[in-house]
């Protein structure tokens with residue numbers, strides 16, 4: 029935690045604040061939001077973030093399509109979402125104001141960069157009149173600041189360092205950050221240190237960014253903003269060492285950890301795709317853990333080379349998003365037939381087709397479950413918070429290795445890019461991942477000689493993992509149906525029926541090896557919310573609000589979607605109503621209806637955005653009230 | 657995983673699996689298989705360190721018949737799967753076997769990228785200019801106008817020349833052989849095996865059921881002298897019973913067949929001297945264009961064999977360098993590598 033001076037008495041305590049930074053794609057809003065978040069994390073707040081950016085790298089400047097936003101909630105108590113309606117909106121241009129004003133809470137604060145409200149920019153945003161002059165912002169507290177002018181002003185003296193006014197203008201996001209840091213009493217040192225490290229060697233840029241930040245900070249202090257001076261005290265979280273982590277980083281580290289736990293190298297075959305590419309980037313850095321990464325020529329090659337590596341005794345992993353899963357389907361089917369470990373990671377996004385590449389959705393559950401030809405079951409693990417992606421990755425590897433099966437790991441754009449504080453786990457507490465490669469013949473032929481049967485199974489129904497290079501175990505495997513035991517090609521009808529059963533049973537039995545579901549909230553409630561994936565945050569928030577109002581409600585959240593935990597049917601059956609909120613058109617609700625004959629009610633959202641706790645609270649309150 | 661210091665002596669039988677070979681009687685695949693099974697004992701490699709990976713098609717059944725490790729995978733993807741295996745396990749000899757449909761149609765993308773990357777896999781492309789396993793449709797190497805079940809009025813597709821394609825992808829090793837000459841096949845397979853990097857060997861293979869005699873005009877014993885242009889490194893390119901034909905290169909880069917007698921006194925200076933090690937692939941490419949179809953005099957042998965960095969080795973070198981530079985991975989350190997705070 030960073031020490032800060034005791035704030036002056038004008039500082040008002042608030043228990044949380046939701047800030048939304050919005051600007052043009054070129055305005056550096058993601059970076060600004062990230063910095064505000066990091067400073068808050070180091071200060072000890074609990075927090076959750078929602079980066080929300082367009083698919084285009086540089087959409088036409090100043091347009092609505094080019095608006096890039098970053099929302100963060102910081103609090104002095106545990107929270108589970110980036111918040112419903114922002115309390116503060118920073119709008120760096122008219123387009124940002126136009127696109128995001130509707131999200132702001134009634135009576136919230138808008139901070140605008142007045143300089144950007146030129147006729148040209150107003151026209152690009154579709155404003156006929158300047159909203160700063162008419163009653164568009166009536167009912168909000170408006171703080172107008174000439175951020176561009178003031179930023180250029182303080183950069184005037186930096187000509188010696190090669191900073192021209194045009195360059196200086198680019199630092200205006202640091203002005204905004206400085207101002208917000210003053211308003212919410214954020215420590216400034218982490219940002220200063222970060223600027224030094226990030227722009228090392230570019231003295232002019234360092235000076236300009238720092239000058240802009242300090243100018244923003246001073247502006248808050250000297251201008252009449254004293255009624256906007258707040259502090260959010262550190263949150264009382266469980267004791268431990270914390271770091272702020274996003275889902276893709278946590279997932280990557282989980283894979284690295286799994287390789288260490290298994291003492292088998294991780295091999296990633298991947299093709300760049302939003303929002304999964306950062307896992308490829310992150311894993312590529314960790315070669316000293318024995319991690320191999322291949323950026324393949326396409327999605328099919330990516331999963332193909334991962335499978336080839338698994339065949340060779342590495343833990344093959346492939347990362348992608350929905351469109352990539354569609355392309356990998358045939359190879360996943362091969363992996364199911366070959367019964368080799370493989371981890372397929374789907375960072376879901378809005379679909380179908382290219383859909384909404386940078387926006388979140390969780391609509392690939394049915395594809396994970398059934399998106400292959402033939403009877404091709406595979407385990408599905410779903411991450412539910414950014415930091416929990418770490419454990420989900422370890423679990424996916426554990427199942428893949430133990431049961432010699434491809435495993436689908438589902439995350440989504442919201443988890444991938446969102447960050448939250450993470451209590452760093454004790455390495456010793458991580459699960460073991462025992463790996464046993466076959467080294468010996470496992471069968472005797474008529475002549476009494478030891479021979480190797482690649483499809484002779486252990487008590488988990490897993491076949492031996494006999495890797496090339498092992499003397500005496502040479503064998504051939506393939507996608508054609510194999511005879512039970514010997515693994516020889518077999519077209520026998522009975523054998524095919526038997527092998528289909530075994531493949532099904534092998535996955536079904538994993539239910540014995542995963543935790544039972546636990547009920548959060550009131551086990552004796554009438555209404556149960558069943559969730560999976562990233563809806564955890566919003567459901568948790570909504571359930572807390574309902575319960576703190578004295579009503580009863582239960583929450584069950586799934587990390588394993590195939591097979592389901594053994595007690596799920598019984599648990600769901602014990603409630604009068606089961607409500608399933610999903611960022612799709614009701615995929616899990618269909619699965620539980622089919623599996624358990626429960627009358628699951630679906631609550632859906634497919635708007636490229638996560639649920640807010642408020643939205644779910646309203647839905648669930650209606651259900652709870654209907655029961656009373 | 658296993659350090660093989662001494663490889664026990666083996667015979668063809670040791671390299672043959674117990675599976676019944678199921679190609680059509682008379683199929684060219686048999687002679688290729690025999691050539692490989694007979695060659696293997698001579699290469700001084702261990703069976704457990706040898707892997708055959710294939711896709712789908714008649715040729716792709718090959719791994720089942722080799723007493724090595726093997727994978728019969730899915731259509732077109734074998735170069736990708738083999739790439740993963742070769743990168744994970746640079747200690748293995750990885751062979752890829754496939755036909756013209758597998759390698760050049762559905763799997764064309766993986767083939768060119770495997771060749772461009774120069775990963776240590778040896779690709780045997782059995783070219784029979786037809787789809788066999790699906791019973792006789794034209795393939796990406798079939799001649800234009802070919803009448804098949806799917807092209808009753810003749811195919812409109814312009815065919816690939818696999819050697820040209822591989823050279824275009826800057827493959828570091830490209831050779832051609834045919835199923836009627838075991839010794840030549842073995843020589844090419846051996847050269848591919850010895851090469852560091854990806855190797856493509858095109859094997860003209862007769863499909864006696866759906867495209868019988870496609871290569872007869874050049875590969876029949878009596879036709880060979882006149883129709884096969886043997887490429888010998890460092891030698892002037894000549895062919896014909898008495899070496900009466902030769903290859904020259906025109907100033908515009910086009911290779912051309914000439915009658916040696918027409919060249920006058922200065923024969924040796926005009927005939928193209930084959931240099932398989934030339935870094936620029938243009939000359940090899942020009943040679944690959946000498947015959948547009950295997951009914952004209954056709955070059956056989958090694959077109960190109962150059963050294964360039966091998967992908968699997970380089971990947972593993974990066975792993976080793978990273979480990980040497982920052983020490984073996986420390987999970988505790990990784991988890992604390994971003995800014996942290998205490999609660």
Ligand code: SF4
Pocket residue numbers: 678679680682683684685714715784788789862863864865866
């Ligand atoms: S169809 Fe042709 S290529 Fe296939 S096995 Fe028969 S003869 Fe050989």
